[in-house]
Amino acid sequence: MSLKNDNSSEEETENKEEKPVKVKKPGPGEHPLQFIYTFWFSRRTPGKTTAQxxxxxxxxxxxxxTVxxxxxxxxHLARPGDMPDHxxxxxxxDGIKPLWEDSANKEGGKWIVRLKKGLASRCWENLILAMLGEQFMVGEExxxxxxxVRHxxxxxxxxxKTAGDQMTTSRIRDTLKRVLNLPPNTIMEYKKHTDSLRDNSSYRNTDMFMR
Structure with a gap:
């Protein structure tokens, strides 16, 4: 699962049955987050893949x-900069699966930022800390x-959640620029999940596939 010093093969990981992940209740003195979150990992070889x-x-x-x-x-997780390609x-x-087809995602979209190699670990940590700290100020969006991680x-x-809400997507973009401290010339793209589904209706090429 990309834990540090985890040498298990990808094939072994894929063949294991997914077990339910239990959420611990907040302990004494802990600081609850506004939402419960789930961390996922995926790794696949380049080539065509289906939704299934x-x-x-x-x-x-x-x-x-909690924090x-x-x-x-x-x-205990490997940083993105230390992870293998793909x-x-x-x-x-929690309750939202990282799939375009999930009911919470299907009417939404995503801001995409392409990073030069060497920036992933810092930018990823800045982003998720901003997300957990509710810095985007867009309600439950x-x-x-x-x-x-690519080559x-x-x-x-x-x-x-809502690709059609331009005010919200613009606020997310502006906050994203700030928390990542992106250079002014950084290219950002917004893509609706319905467009992603249409573009990949027959197959999904994992080299281009950006969930």
């Missing part, structure tokens, strides 16, 4: 409901975030 096989690659790593629980798990981390609100670049994306 993509779903099979998704593995739950842990769920958490302290997050750090207890997060410190690996993805997904951090989503944020669904989750994804970091996709020549890394791809960061932030998913929201």
């Amino acid at each position: 096989t993509y779903d099979q690659h998704l593995k739950k790593v842990f769920s958490f409901t 302290e629980q997050f750090w207890a798990y997060y410190t 690996s993805d981390y997904h951090l989503f609100k 944020i669904c989750g975030a994804v970091i996709s 020549q670049e890394d791809i960061l994306s932030l998913w929201n």
Whole structure:
């Protein structure tokens, strides 16, 4: 699951049955988050994949409901900069699966930021801390975030529920620029999940696929 020093093969990971991930109740003195979140991991070889096989690659790593629980798990994870190509981390609100087809995502979209190699670990941590800290100030619009490690670049994306709400998507974009401290010339793209589904209706090429 991309835990540090985890040498298990991808094939072994894929063949394991997904077990329910229990959420611990907040302990004494812990600081509850506004939402429960679940961390997912996926890794696949380049080539064509279907929606069903993509779903099979998704593995739950842990769920958490407090700041302290997050750090207890997060410190044991490999950073994106240390992960092999074609690996993805997904951090989503509990109950929302990191799939375009999920009921919470299907009317939404995502902001996509392409990163030069070497920036993924810092940008990913800045993004998820901003998300957990409710810095985007858009109510329940944020669904989750994804970091996709690729050969020549890394791809960061932030998913929201309502693609048609331009005011909300613009606020998310502006906050994203701020929390990532992006250079003025950084290219950002917003893509609706319905467009992603249409573009990938017959197959999904994992080199181009950006969840």
